[in-house]
Amino acid sequence: MGDSDPTIQTADEGAQRLLSHADTVRLEALSDGVIAVAITLLVLDLRVPELEPDQPLWNALTVNWPSYAAYVTSFLVIGILWINHHSLFRQIRYATRGLMLANLTFLMLVVAIPFVTSLVSKYLLEGNWNSKVAMATYDGLALAIALSITFLWAYVLRRPALLEPTVDVAAARKAFPQFSIGIAVYTVLIVLAFINPVIALAGTFGVALYYCFEHLPSGRSKPNEPDGKVL
Amino acid sequence: MGDSDPTIQTADEGAQRLLSHADTVRLEALSDGVIAVAITLLVLDLRVPELEPDQPLWNALTVNWPSYAAYVTSFLVIGILWINHHSLFRQIRYATRGLMLANLTFLMLVVAIPFVTSLVSKYLLEGNWNSKVAMATYDGLALAIALSITFLWAYVLRRPALLEPTVDVAAARKAFPQFSIGIAVYTVLIVLAFINPVIALAGTFGVALYYCFEHLPSGRSKPNEPDGKVL
Amino acid sequence: MGDSDPTIQTADEGAQRLLSHADTVRLEALSDGVIAVAITLLVLDLRVPELEPDQPLWNALTVNWPSYAAYVTSFLVIGILWINHHSLFRQIRYATRGLMLANLTFLMLVVAIPFVTSLVSKYLLEGNWNSKVAMATYDGLALAIALSITFLWAYVLRRPALLEPTVDVAAARKAFPQFSIGIAVYTVLIVLAFINPVIALAGTFGVALYYCFEHLPSGRSKPNEPDGKVL
Amino acid sequence: MGDSDPTIQTADEGAQRLLSHADTVRLEALSDGVIAVAITLLVLDLRVPELEPDQPLWNALTVNWPSYAAYVTSFLVIGILWINHHSLFRQIRYATRGLMLANLTFLMLVVAIPFVTSLVSKYLLEGNWNSKVAMATYDGLALAIALSITFLWAYVLRRPALLEPTVDVAAARKAFPQFSIGIAVYTVLIVLAFINPVIALAGTFGVALYYCFEHLPSGRSKPNEPDGKVL
Numbered sequence: 001m002g003d004s005d006p007t008i009q010t011a012d013e014g015a016q017r018l019l020s021h022a023d024t025v026r027l028e029a030l031s032d033g034v035i036a037v038a039i040t041l042l043v044l045d046l047r048v049p050e051l052e053p054d055q056p057l058w059n060a061l062t063v064n065w066p067s068y069a070a071y072v073t074s075f076l077v078i079g080i081l082w083i084n085h086h087s088l089f090r091q092i093r094y095a096t097r098g099l100m101l102a103n104l105t106f107l108m109l110v111v112a113i114p115f116v117t118s119l120v121s122k123y124l125l126e127g128n129w130n131s132k133v134a135m136a137t138y139d140g141l142a143l144a145i146a147l148s149i150t151f152l153w154a155y156v157l158r159r160p161a162l163l164e165p166t167v168d169v170a171a172a173r174k175a176f177p178q179f180s181i182g183i184a185v186y187t188v189l190i191v192l193a194f195i196n197p198v199i200a201l202a203g204t205f206g207v208a209l210y211y212c213f214e215h216l217p218s219g220r221s222k223p224n225e226p227d228g229k230v231l
Numbered sequence: 232m233g234d235s236d237p238t239i240q241t242a243d244e245g246a247q248r249l250l251s252h253a254d255t256v257r258l259e260a261l262s263d264g265v266i267a268v269a270i271t272l273l274v275l276d277l278r279v280p281e282l283e284p285d286q287p288l289w290n291a292l293t294v295n296w297p298s299y300a301a302y303v304t305s306f307l308v309i310g311i312l313w314i315n316h317h318s319l320f321r322q323i324r325y326a327t328r329g330l331m332l333a334n335l336t337f338l339m340l341v342v343a344i345p346f347v348t349s350l351v352s353k354y355l356l357e358g359n360w361n362s363k364v365a366m367a368t369y370d371g372l373a374l375a376i377a378l379s380i381t382f383l384w385a386y387v388l389r390r391p392a393l394l395e396p397t398v399d400v401a402a403a404r405k406a407f408p409q410f411s412i413g414i415a416v417y418t419v420l421i422v423l424a425f426i427n428p429v430i431a432l433a434g435t436f437g438v439a440l441y442y443c444f445e446h447l448p449s450g451r452s453k454p455n456e457p458d459g460k461v462l
Numbered sequence: 463m464g465d466s467d468p469t470i471q472t473a474d475e476g477a478q479r480l481l482s483h484a485d486t487v488r489l490e491a492l493s494d495g496v497i498a499v500a501i502t503l504l505v506l507d508l509r510v511p512e513l514e515p516d517q518p519l520w521n522a523l524t525v526n527w528p529s530y531a532a533y534v535t536s537f538l539v540i541g542i543l544w545i546n547h548h549s550l551f552r553q554i555r556y557a558t559r560g561l562m563l564a565n566l567t568f569l570m571l572v573v574a575i576p577f578v579t580s581l582v583s584k585y586l587l588e589g590n591w592n593s594k595v596a597m598a599t600y601d602g603l604a605l606a607i608a609l610s611i612t613f614l615w616a617y618v619l620r621r622p623a624l625l626e627p628t629v630d631v632a633a634a635r636k637a638f639p640q641f642s643i644g645i646a647v648y649t650v651l652i653v654l655a656f657i658n659p660v661i662a663l664a665g666t667f668g669v670a671l672y673y674c675f676e677h678l679p680s681g682r683s684k685p686n687e688p689d690g691k692v693l
Numbered sequence: 694m695g696d697s698d699p700t701i702q703t704a705d706e707g708a709q710r711l712l713s714h715a716d717t718v719r720l721e722a723l724s725d726g727v728i729a730v731a732i733t734l735l736v737l738d739l740r741v742p743e744l745e746p747d748q749p750l751w752n753a754l755t756v757n758w759p760s761y762a763a764y765v766t767s768f769l770v771i772g773i774l775w776i777n778h779h780s781l782f783r784q785i786r787y788a789t790r791g792l793m794l795a796n797l798t799f800l801m802l803v804v805a806i807p808f809v810t811s812l813v814s815k816y817l818l819e820g821n822w823n824s825k826v827a828m829a830t831y832d833g834l835a836l837a838i839a840l841s842i843t844f845l846w847a848y849v850l851r852r853p854a855l856l857e858p859t860v861d862v863a864a865a866r867k868a869f870p871q872f873s874i875g876i877a878v879y880t881v882l883i884v885l886a887f888i889n890p891v892i893a894l895a896g897t898f899g900v901a902l903y904y905c906f907e908h909l910p911s912g913r914s915k916p917n918e919p920d921g922k923v924l
Contacts (some may be wrong), residue, residue, distance in 0.1 A: 033729030036264030046346040057361040104772040115739040130750040267495030277577040288592040309534040498726030508808040519823040541797040
């Protein structure tokens with residue numbers, strides 16, 4: 001719909017078909033829908049407690065705190081992932097089937113977050129290897145998501161014709177190594193999960209909160225600069 | 232996408248990055264998606280009854296009335312929250328990471344409504360402290376949501392550059408204290424829950440119905456006035 | 463966003479605020495989201511069977527046919543409701559808080575369809591009063607939905623200023639009594655549910671299939687006429 | 694909304710009403726919403742394991758591999774279906790009630806995928822007829838979906854007035870037999886399910902992966918050709 005320069009080609013795409021800009025808009029809309037549903041399904045991990053005899057409800061609600069901690073953490077994690085996914089896709093103008101597959105892999109991992117959240121809710125306080133395995137699985141999924149988004153961005157940077165013309169490709173490539181920070185952080189959290197899973201959950205929450213204010217590197221020009229595109 | 236004045240800046244934003252108008256549109260779309268899913272997940276609190284021996288189905292359906300009462304109340308509550316969230320966001324043109332975090336907190340609380348609805352469905356008729364705790368938790372969440380939306384609006388009013396140019400900031404600030412009414416009302420309902428949880432549920436429904444016709448204060452001009460923007 | 467005639471007023475709206483066209487677009491988007499989620503949640507009524515000893519899976523899947531019949535029927539019912547809701551809203555240009563409340567009531571009933579579907583899946587074959595009560599509850603909900611959409615349309619027809627200027631109000635009012643057909647049909651199906659619930663389910667499916675080709679009356683001009691607006 | 698040629702008619706449509714282009718946009722939006730929810734509900738098939746006495750969590754997670762395999766396969770299958778559905782609908786400009794019913798049938802089958810995924814997760818490793826029946830049911834649903842999308846496209850190709858004017862109808866009709874490949878493939882997979890269900894699952898995954906790069910035939914012009922519309 002109104003692609004001004006549809007004949008754009010990349011040498012390294014070879015015979016692979018390019019998808020139009022309308023398709024990346026659609027791709028992003030589907031991603032938004034999937035992420036919105038996944039974040040909302042987290043509520044299913046908040047279960048109404050079955051009381052034991054003579055157990056008051058307030059007590060059952062209170063001992064259930066790992067559920068709430070896991071819920072808040074996962075909500076923030078998915079929220080940040082949405083923001084960052086959106087930041088990257090705003091810089092992408094054309095798509096390929098390969099990019100769609102990379103994006104589908106990313107979504108497949110994000111959608112699994114309610115599952116690992118449920119795992120942590122149930123096993124965090126067991127105080128044995130199961131707590132550690134549950135929390136390590138959680139941060140393992142977070143690591144896999146970080147890897148998938150790093151791969152997706154590397155894929156696009158190697159095919160600069162897919163990017164919006166406003167993107168400064170050289171700057172984006174220079175900023176790319178910053179992606180490895182997220183990968184390193186989640187690797188550390190996996191190790192921490194085997195030492196103290198409760199602290200690893202707190203750390204995961206802290207990392208998400210930090211990323212809420214620090215976002216992924218990009219080739220976009222700085223805000224408030226005369227070119228005008230603010231991010 | 233056609234931001235006419237992207238170089239807008241606020242003094243008190245300091246180094247914080249401004250997000251473009253396209254981002255607030257997107258933010259609102261994600262919020263709409265999350266709210267639509269959350270309101271629909273309420274149906275999961277309507278459970279098909281397991282019959283006891285010789286219990287007829289119509290009887291099991293009838294004694295289950297707290298489920299339906301909680302369902303209707305929560306549906307109305309989320310519906311009103313959607314309308315009010317939407318009214319506020321129509322007045323916001325630019326976003327910051329802080330605003331996104333405030334909005335994420337709001338959504339996180341709204342998504343938990345099906346959980347407290349389920350709590351009330353199950354424990355409302357126990358007739359002991361558990362009924363009171365369940366209903367107080369429900370209204371406690373409602374209070375937290377009222378606080379989060381009040382905070383969000385206060386955040387924006389302190390950064391008027393984020394608002395649409397049509398908004399009368401002075402009028403909006405003058406109307407701001409009206410937000411405290413919602414906070415007071417839910418505080419009263421929490422107290423009422425400890426006196427009579429069934430009446431507290433009826434009161435919560437009544438408040439939602441009242442808000443359906445009375446909406447949150449804003450700085451928008453009055454409807455039918457010559458400037459034309461009707462709300 | 464580009465409301466060309468925002469000062470439009472209706473005498474009988476009195477002091478009630480009119481919502482702009484942008485709001486009806488948004489209202490419809492929320493309705494679409496809710497309906498899309500509700501129709502998808504129907505899959506939760508298709509449960510993986512727990513096998514009894516020596517029971518083969520194909521047998522367990524086969525005896526579960528009421529689930530599939532209820533699933534297909536409800537999918538079609540919600541699909542038709544979406545189409546008709548959409549047909550009506552395309553003719554509405556402005557909204558009021560009253561219209562939003564009427565629409566919220568409609569959605570609240572539609573979202574309950576997966577619940578009554580589950581009820582029918584479980585009790586249809588019990589062969590006693592419970593089968594009849596389950597099926598009558600299903601058609602009772604369908605009747606309530608028909609009433610709510612009739613009320614919504616009556617509300618709008620009494621306030622013609624809310625309609626798109628292309629709508630022929632006189633024709634729409636003349637066609638209005640056709641809404642009573644749906645109400646009569648579902649009343650008959652409720653009675654039929656008490657005679658033979660399986661036939662009532664088949665009848666409900668048949669009615670939905672019929673409505674798939676015959677849609678709600680409206681004041682839109684006929685298709686292929688020179689004014690051009692096809693529906 | 695801006696239909697440039699609304700008086701278009703097809704001889705074989707007879708008295709059937711044509712729906713405007715705005716309706717196909719809406720139809721596609723509803724389809725996108727339903728598919729996004731369906732793909733996300735797959736996470737409900739990933740269940741937190743209940744441990745048997747002395748069973749470590751990592752063991753319970755590991756033996757649960759059919760769940761993950763079925764999850765990944767279904768995610769890819771629904772993702773591909775979304776892409777192909779979208780490719781077809783981009784070529785459709787007008788809709789009829791018949792097309793809406795065909796699309797509703799397609800969606801009804803897609804929404805059932807989480808159910809058969811759950812079936813495979815639970816019964817794949819039983820190692821008896823139940824494994825075979827579960828996997829054959831899965832591929833049977835995939836076959837039904839392939840048939841429904843083939844029917845939908847045949848329906849449109851017989852009514853070329855429904856297509857976008859840019860579509861080369863002759864080329865699209867010539868490419869139509871390629872749809873039979875998908876039908877043949879899923880028929881083979883059903884047979885394979887009765888021989889070795891695990892290999893049938895792997896085959897289903899492989900087919901989805903293959904389709905990720907090879908898409909459905911269409912009448913669109915080739916990419917990179919001067920007419921510019923790239924797909």
